Amino acid sequence: MLSDSPFSEILKSAQEAIVLPPFVAIAVRPRPGVWEYVRVNVHELCVDQLTVSEYLHFKEELVNGESNDNFVLELDFEPFNASFPRPNRSSSIGNGVQFLNRHLSSIMFRNKDSLVPLLDFLRAHNYKGHVMMLNDRIQSLSQLQSALVKAEDYLSKLPPDEPYSQFDYVFRGMGFERGWGDTSQRVLEMIHLLLDILQAPDPSTLETFLGRIPMVFNVVILSPHGYFGQANVLGLPDTGGQVVYILDQVRSLENEMLLRIQRQGLDVKPRILIVTRLIPDAKGTTCNQRLERVSGTEHTHILRVPFRTEKGILRKWISRFDVWPYLETFVQDVASEISAELQGVPDLIVGNYSDGNLVASLLAYKLGVTQCNIAHALEKTKYPDSDIYWKNFEDKYHFSCQFTADLIAMNNADFIITSTYQEIAGTKNTVGQYESHTAFTLPGLYRVVHGIDVFDTKFNIVSPGADMCIYFSYSEKPRRLTALHGPIEKLLYDPEQNEEHIGTLSDRSKPILFSMARLDRVKNMTGLVECFGKNAKLRELVNLVIVAGYNDAKKSNDREEISEIEKMHCLIKKYNLDGQFRWISSQTNRARNGELYRYIADTRGAFVQPAFYEAFGLTVVEAMTCGLPTFATCHGGPAEIIEDGVSGFHIDPYHSDQVAALMADFFQRCKEDPSHWNNISDAGLQRINERYTWKIYSERLMTLAGVYGFWKYVSKLERRETRRYLEMFYILKFHDLAKSVPLATDDQH
Ligand SMILES: *[C@@H]1O[C@H](CO)[C@@H](O)[C@H](O)[C@H]1NC(C)=O
Ligand SMILES: *[C@@H]1O[C@H](CO)[C@@H](O)[C@H](O)[C@H]1NC(C)=O
Ligand SMILES: *[C@@H]1O[C@H](CO)[C@@H](O)[C@H](O)[C@H]1NC(C)=O
Numbered sequence: 001m002l003s004d005s006p007f008s009e010i011l012k013s014a015q016e017a018i019v020l021p022p023f024v025a026i027a028v029r030p031r032p033g034v035w036e037y038v039r040v041n042v043h044e045l046c047v048d049q050l051t052v053s054e055y056l057h058f059k060e061e062l063v064n065g066e067s068n069d070n071f072v073l074e075l076d077f078e079p080f081n082a083s084f085p086r087p088n089r090s091s092s093i094g095n096g097v098q099f100l101n102r103h104l105s106s107i108m109f110r111n112k113d114s115l116v117p118l119l120d121f122l123r124a125h126n127y128k129g130h131v132m133m134l135n136d137r138i139q140s141l142s143q144l145q146s147a148l149v150k151a152e153d154y155l156s157k158l159p160p161d162e163p164y165s166q167f168d169y170v171f172r173g174m175g176f177e178r179g180w181g182d183t184s185q186r187v188l189e190m191i192h193l194l195l196d197i198l199q200a201p202d203p204s205t206l207e208t209f210l211g212r213i214p215m216v217f218n219v220v221i222l223s224p225h226g227y228f229g230q231a232n233v234l235g236l237p238d239t240g241g242q243v244v245y246i247l248d249q250v251r252s253l254e255n256e257m258l259l260r261i262q263r264q265g266l267d268v269k270p271r272i273l274i275v276t277r278l279i280p281d282a283k284g285t286t287c288n289q290r291l292e293r294v295s296g297t298e299h300t301h302i303l304r305v306p307f308r309t310e311k312g313i314l315r316k317w318i319s320r321f322d323v324w325p326y327l328e329t330f331v332q333d334v335a336s337e338i339s340a341e342l343q344g345v346p347d348l349i350v351g352n353y354s355d356g357n358l359v360a361s362l363l364a365y366k367l368g369v370t371q372c373n374i375a376h377a378l379e380k381t382k383y384p385d386s387d388i389y390w391k392n393f394e395d396k397y398h399f400s401c402q403f404t405a406d407l408i409a410m411n412n413a414d415f416i417i418t419s420t421y422q423e424i425a426g427t428k429n430t431v432g433q434y435e436s437h438t439a440f441t442l443p444g445l446y447r448v449v450h451g452i453d454v455f456d457t458k459f460n461i462v463s464p465g466a467d468m469c470i471y472f473s474y475s476e477k478p479r480r481l482t483a484l485h486g487p488i489e490k491l492l493y494d495p496e497q498n499e500e501h502i503g504t505l506s507d508r509s510k511p512i513l514f515s516m517a518r519l520d521r522v523k524n525m526t527g528l529v530e531c532f533g534k535n536a537k538l539r540e541l542v543n544l545v546i547v548a549g550y551n552d553a554k555k556s557n558d559r560e561e562i563s564e565i566e567k568m569h570c571l572i573k574k575y576n577l578d579g580q581f582r583w584i585s586s587q588t589n590r591a592r593n594g595e596l597y598r599y600i601a602d603t604r605g606a607f608v609q610p611a612f613y614e615a616f617g618l619t620v621v622e623a624m625t626c627g628l629p630t631f632a633t634c635h636g637g638p639a640e641i642i643e644d645g646v647s648g649f650h651i652d653p654y655h656s657d658q659v660a661a662l663m664a665d666f667f668q669r670c671k672e673d674p675s676h677w678n679n680i681s682d683a684g685l686q687r688i689n690e691r692y693t694w695k696i697y698s699e700r701l702m703t704l705a706g707v708y709g710f711w712k713y714v715s716k717l718e719r720r721e722t723r724r725y726l727e728m729f730y731i732l733k734f735h736d737l738a739k740s741v742p743l744a745t746d747d748q749h
């Protein structure tokens, strides 16, 4: 009977319970983003509903003991949503811009006067003093409307590819300036969009129009910590995925900006600056150079600015957990360096990770620029109970600074992009990274009653893609790097056993089941090998090849990796895998890795990603981009990338027998009907081309910058209240917390 009761429903969706007899307080999460709090008195069997504040107060007793202190600093951003509607379905989370567009177009629809901000916005447009879009001849909506009609009439008589320069003069006379398009046809499209908006604004027209207005010429991306360089940096402390991500991101962003500027009919050189820390003791990297051009780009540079104190410049690397006391001075230095470099202010500031986002917030606040946050790795969820027991982590991690910085940055940002839904709001049973900042307490410091709302329209899912120069479909024959097939075959089939590869594949005609990852416990490559070893049918159908770590434990100095290496050797013996299994040490040649995926596709093989948890799953995207059917973990990002059974398969690493059976079944079916393989491969490619490419990413980012930039302009006054509140929080809390973090010293003793 209990199992059908409402109480059991509550227990099922409970995320956390605090037991302090006679009470049990429970945080209930009926669905993503929605929380309720109850307290049960176990003696009297009665239940009270608690407010967030009461719940957190109760939770603090774990640390403070029973205290009657009712004067605790509470942080509450909820009152600021006053006039703004937001979605309430969990499935709308992460589609903020859609909702915002609907809202914007509905207020514009209300009456003619609400279109005035759009007119002002167009009139205010200029780049370094050059007027764009509209000039002084157009002062009112009615003038705009009649000018548009006149322009439409004039343009429709021109050939569609007439260049703008041919009618520039006439246009100026009507009240228009550059920025509408490079040819008469494109200008006409823009004019139609605007006429539509003036008559009956609808969300998608508005988005298209705002996305096409020339607004973004200079972008600054902030990623202060770690070694940010183009060579010899991967593997250095705090330096990993973000460097690859940002370099891929800026290359694609520059192309997109160039294309848009050309289509807008403008003659402007875009600039992108990646701002990071200059590290004088650069350990053989270029991190001691002030300015470095990003290869493969024309207008993108890494700009490095050192950390500085009264004692001078800090020479050595420091951990990302220790950067806080340096950031204020850094912001000032960065502001003057970028204004010198750009000869103006940026139009969009993008922050990466907590420190980058804080610096981005301070700069965006100071310069009045649109701010975008990216933080695929917020630390709070990585360290259980790092909020309530923050003091235990303080010496090593300074989370009090980091969580405070995160709250400030999230609330100051105009928009936030994430790679996955889960990053924002988790899943049915797990809490999202951002969601975990909704309500929490740092006892003795402050209590967050309403830190961020995952339903906020600032959240947008914009996923990265694979580098298309390296990863492309196996079927693009002319682009294939056939010269690498010799070395690849050697890697796969050479009978010699050495430190690069061990194990042999005796039947070369079988498809290859392939995986590539770090040799960490969480990636569970050994689990995959075991699951293969146990399933006779799978072993009969395919060969298994993995690329991971080293095959010699002596070469590793990571305890976790060493234990995985030893385990792998045991499994090879235990299941007698020789003849069917090849273990290749990790490979750093990206071009060859790309061709390796395609070579595996030639064998009509498949890719497996067996991790217990994977935040996003770039290797999954890479494999699918090469046309390789993919089996990937259902825990984390891959579950969103792959539509199970259509563009690949979800596997649950906790049920390895089922995983093996699913794969055996797939290969059996492909053997009987080869079109099955092609269908999965094609559907995977289609999925990638619809969602997971850098091209789509950059288009999205530029459109979002346009829409949120406009929204920032329209809502200037409303946002001021939030910003003033944040400013106070920054100065009264963060400023002092950051000062309490010890400064590093350069001397070696
Ligand atoms: C603000 O948002 C919350 C939900 O996050 C909602 O309950 C409340 O009604 C909103 N306030 C206003 C005035 O819209
Ligand atoms: C969700 O929002 C819609 C309108 O925005 C409203 O009609 C509906 O009642 C809301 N539902 C809940 C559960 O709040
Ligand atoms: C890896 O996965 C297998 C099953 O796939 C599981 O039995 C094993 O315990 C996992 N390894 C670790 C280190 O948890």
Ligand SMILES: *[C@@H]1O[C@H](CO)[C@@H](O)[C@H](O)[C@H]1NC(C)=O
Pocket (backbone or CB within 6 Å): 673, 675, 676, 679
């Ligand atoms: C593959 O797709 C084609 C075309 O959609 C279809 O005719 C065929 O039955 C599919 N093959 C399998 C094995 O599903």
Ligand SMILES: CC(=O)N[C@H]1CO[C@H](CO)[C@@H](O)[C@@H]1O
Pocket (backbone or CB within 6 Å): 241, 242, 245, 352, 353, 354, 374, 375, 376, 377, 419
């Ligand atoms: C340090 C950090 O969080 N950097 C992030 C910057 O963005 C990339 C892309 O999302 C992430 O992979 C990094 O983790």
